[in-house]
Amino acid sequence: MYKLFFNLVFRRMDPERAHYLAFRWIRLAARVPVLRTFVAAVLAPRAKELRTEALGLRMHGPFGLAAGFDKNAVAVDGMAMLGFDHVEIGTVTGEPQPGNPKKRLFRLVPDRALINRMGFNNEGSAAVAERLATRHPVFKPVVGVNIGKTKVVPEEEAAADYVKSTERLARHADYLVVNVSSPNTPGLRNLQAVEHLRPLLTAVREAADRSVPERRVPLLVKIAPDLADADIDAVADLAVELGLDGIIATNTTIARDGLGLRSDAALVAETGGLSGAPVKERSLAVLRRLYARVGDDLTLVGVGGIENADDAWQRILAGATLVQGYSAFIYEGPFWMRAMHRGLAARLNDSPYATLADAVGADVRKQASA
Numbered sequence: 001m002y003k004l005f006f007n008l009v010f011r012r013m014d015p016e017r018a019h020y021l022a023f024r025w026i027r028l029a030a031r032v033p034v035l036r037t038f039v040a041a042v043l044a045p046r047a048k049e050l051r052t053e054a055l056g057l058r059m060h061g062p063f064g065l066a067a068g069f070d071k072n073a074v075a076v077d078g079m080a081m082l083g084f085d086h087v088e089i090g091t092v093t094g095e096p097q098p099g100n101p102k103k104r105l106f107r108l109v110p111d112r113a114l115i116n117r118m119g120f121n122n123e124g125s126a127a128v129a130e131r132l133a134t135r136h137p138v139f140k141p142v143v144g145v146n147i148g149k150t151k152v153v154p155e156e157e158a159a160a161d162y163v164k165s166t167e168r169l170a171r172h173a174d175y176l177v178v179n180v181s182s183p184n185t186p187g188l189r190n191l192q193a194v195e196h197l198r199p200l201l202t203a204v205r206e207a208a209d210r211s212v213p214e215r216r217v218p219l220l221v222k223i224a225p226d227l228a229d230a231d232i233d234a235v236a237d238l239a240v241e242l243g244l245d246g247i248i249a250t251n252t253t254i255a256r257d258g259l260g261l262r263s264d265a266a267l268v269a270e271t272g273g274l275s276g277a278p279v280k281e282r283s284l285a286v287l288r289r290l291y292a293r294v295g296d297d298l299t300l301v302g303v304g305g306i307e308n309a310d311d312a313w314q315r316i317l318a319g320a321t322l323v324q325g326y327s328a329f330i331y332e333g334p335f336w337m338r339a340m341h342r343g344l345a346a347r348l349n350d351s352p353y354a355t356l357a358d359a360v361g362a363d364v365r366k367q368a369s370a
């Protein structure tokens with residue numbers, strides 16, 4: 001049904017316009033009490049066996065909406081209504097910015113992929129903090145806040161920009177993510193190098209503790225799938241050394257591997273980050289490597305090309321406590337989370353594991369002991 005609607009309506013529209021139209025419907029539905037109760041009852045049934053505890057937080061399940069969909073925290077309740085167990089808002093930058101010129105979002109439908117060069121279009125940390133402070137949540141999903149660097153801020157002053165966002169946003173965040181991996185802000189990914197990352201993460205940690213002294217806000221870092229293996233290990237070691245809470249693997253890729261010859265060559269040539277099915281294999285490999293390195297010392301979040309319950313289950317076995325998605329939601333539509341919850345509950349019930357937590361990293365542990 002949604003596929004037909006997608007092909008007849010959304011596919012004919014500019015992808016960014018389609019995004020905002022769908023977004024408006026979600027927000028509207030979430031505002032009408034009868035409607036939101038009905039939608040949530042149909043789309044977000046809770047499977048008790050999927051209850052998850054991560055980052056010191058209790059969640060209905062392990063599924064989250066990846067950053068970038070709700071950059072300004074305008075539809076947190078709406079996304080929870082559709083069944084997402086956690087919603088990561090952002091990326092929010094210190095200052096408001098318009099992002100890159102349009103067109104900047106492209107659908108590679110035959111490859112079930114997207115290319116985006118949005119460039120952190122967002123209202124800035126002050127406006128988003130104000131919105132989070134004054135919202136009246138109904139569904140109360142776990143809310144992650146993903147922060148990044150304002151484009152015009154030079155690389156040497158990046159830490160101050162992240163600190164500004166942290167001071168404004170940390171108190172509204174169930175967890176905080178330092179995004180150093182989007183390919184659409186020049187120089188941002190250089191911050192993944194340990195010599196830059198160490199002072200940055202230290203400054204953000206201190207700012208979070210200073211601005212929210214009453215609770216320790218969990219801090220994670222989000223990395224690119226394009227890092228070399230040695231750099232993945234270096235980030236993992238640094239995260240453990242600094243007492244970070246977790247790593248999100250991965251963001252979009254600048255590589256174009258994994259694409260079939262099916263998508264229009266002109267679209268494939270667009271600059272930006274590639275997401276969806278083609279990034280699946282690499283995101284999984286990065287996750288496995290991280291889990292082999294850090295085991296249960298960090299909470300790992302698997303994201304990149306997760307399309308169905310089998311993909312989610314595979315990420316959990318590879319070490320993910322939480323999983324997220326963006327591109328598959330565009331292609332699968334509002335029933336996606338319902339299918340994911342049902343499918344994952346079935347995988348768990350068919351497995352030798354009593355709980356999801358028991359299954360986390362099981363494949364990697366098995367391989368290590370073989």
Ligand SMILES: Cc1cc2nc3c(=O)[nH]c(=O)nc-3n(C[C@H](O)[C@H](O)[C@H](O)COP(=O)(O)O)c2cc1C
Binds near residue numbers: 306328
């Ligand atoms: C249009 C678009 C915008 C995105 N914006 C952000 C962003 O602002 N911050 C971020 O950390 N990731 C962003 N991402 C990356 C996603 O959060 C996710 O890491 C990536 O798309 C891989 O997951 P997927 O294959 O399920 O889409 C964006 C992705 C897309 C498609």
